[in-house]
Amino acid sequence: MHSVCVLGLGLIGGSVLRAVRSAGYPAWGATKSEGDRDAALADGYDVEASVEDALRRAADEDALIVLAVPLTALEEVLRQIRALAPSCPLTDVVSVKGPVAEAVGRILPSVRYVGGHPMAGSTESGWAAGSAELFRGAPWVVTAEEETDLTRWAQVARLAIACGAHVIPATPEQHDATVARISHLPHLFAAVLAAVGAEGGPLAWSLAAGSFTDGTRVAGTRPELVRAMCEGNRSALLEALDEALGRLGAARGSLASTGGLAVTVDAGHEARRGFTATPQAGPAEIRIDLKDPNALDELLDLGTLGGRITSIEDDLAVGEELGNP
Amino acid sequence: MHSVCVLGLGLIGGSVLRAVRSAGYPAWGATKSEGDRDAALADGYDVEASVEDALRRAADEDALIVLAVPLTALEEVLRQIRALAPSCPLTDVVSVKGPVAEAVGRILPSVRYVGGHPMAGSTESGWAAGSAELFRGAPWVVTAEEETDLTRWAQVARLAIACGAHVIPATPEQHDATVARISHLPHLFAAVLAAVGAEGGPLAWSLAAGSFTDGTRVAGTRPELVRAMCEGNRSALLEALDEALGRLGAARGSLASTGGLAVTVDAGHEARRGFTATPQAGPAEIRIDLKDPNALDELLDLGTLGGRITSIEDDLAVGEELGNP
Incomplete structure (x- = not known):
């Protein structure tokens, strides 16, 4: 089993270090946060004194480097990798993929990089x-595009699966557009809904029921985390937000003119039913030979259609297609 | 104990009939729905053969009539009341209060009407x-305004409390503006969020996490119920929607220009904290003498400040003010 070097030991990096060690990988970490370093050491984890030390060791052991630092700290760490461990395979767990791929391509153009994003978290x-x-049980996007080396892709996918996740293959663009829709826009909506509610004063709080409680829940997330993910995915979030504004504007126009909201309400109901519907057929197993020239397309098609990879067996990615709904 | 006549035996009307009978009121109902009538009869409830029969009996016994019919059926029932029981006290449980008060004032100008809205439901x-x-434990708005007879108000409040609710005094305008913010707008947001998610295809469903699940939950409500309450509260909902569109537009502008979302995200976080915060002081008991000339103002101030009435003792409304946060 190859070694794993985790840079950043916050919620996600710290969980990766724990999960890969449980899975049997030789693994160490490093962080600039003294608090996280002391806590990880106290819990018996292998933590180097500095990011530089961790990277020198990664270079010695050809370790897979996992970048778990905030997007704002990314460039500095990429420069350290260029200086100390430029030939190590590299992945990341940052919540946006296009900007990370862009920075890696600019600073470390020849690195063996495959992007990742575990869709798990906590407030x-x-x-x-x-x-x-x-x-455990969470989706973990592992990005794939034209230039992706599928041997490296498989190494990262195997790591994600070893952590208990299942792997969703997607291009960086697909990933960013999708998380804008299903995570970043919901966070913005929750913030706006909470603020509009607050304008109603204490009476609003005493009448608020489930629809408000549910719709504003993620507005309780720490603002710096929400800003980091939303602002980091700016262009995709603008597209999703414009689509939402278009739909809200149409609802407003219809309510003001005819008084009707059928189009908006019916579309939302239909969409929610699609989201919660159980597929009528069970999942069908799919096996993709990563040495096959069509493997990349097959992986991306699987992800686009809602499927996932659940194990990597040598050169074979084994997964599930969705049942036909 | 006076009698209660419940018109409409759906979810809310049917629950009112059950709750008032449990509380010891002599009570009967009527409905145009054969299915609901048969089910209520089979459960051992007193159901008249027609709305007309129920109203004749109400007139004989000076019963409190509870209107639990959809907003669209309201005018027809009000005309029946005008014909058969014009001097009975009247309340309703419709989810919007201004339009009901307007229809009552137009069709039954001299009726002893006090509006109500129990904030409880189910999909x-x-x-x-x-x-x-x-x-049980739900807020039940009982409307009060300049012309309200507080003896009638107390009768309706007592009924709500007997059903297990606590009473929030508010004007019809306050009620409609507030439920637009904390219920109708959240339903519209959920519908739009679900529809924008669906545009992301199956990949969106496989990546959707808590923020999307929570933010779209009420889009699962039956579309005709959502339309009835949102369309019935048209003017107040337009105001809340415009406020939301203003805030979303500001977020869009800021994201597109500076890339920052601090104002939006911080305001939402602050509002949600205000919503979930525990008051620092416990609630303080408040007693309002309904015979006092300031009683109406005191009731409305209590509701505006987030307080509630929990019992009616003769001419005294006993309740709780919020603790100072």
């Missing part, structure tokens, strides 16, 4: 909030 | 979905 943060079980 | 509907416990 808590820091090493103490992490868990080896955080990724 | 199910019909007699079978009801329960005597539906209103």
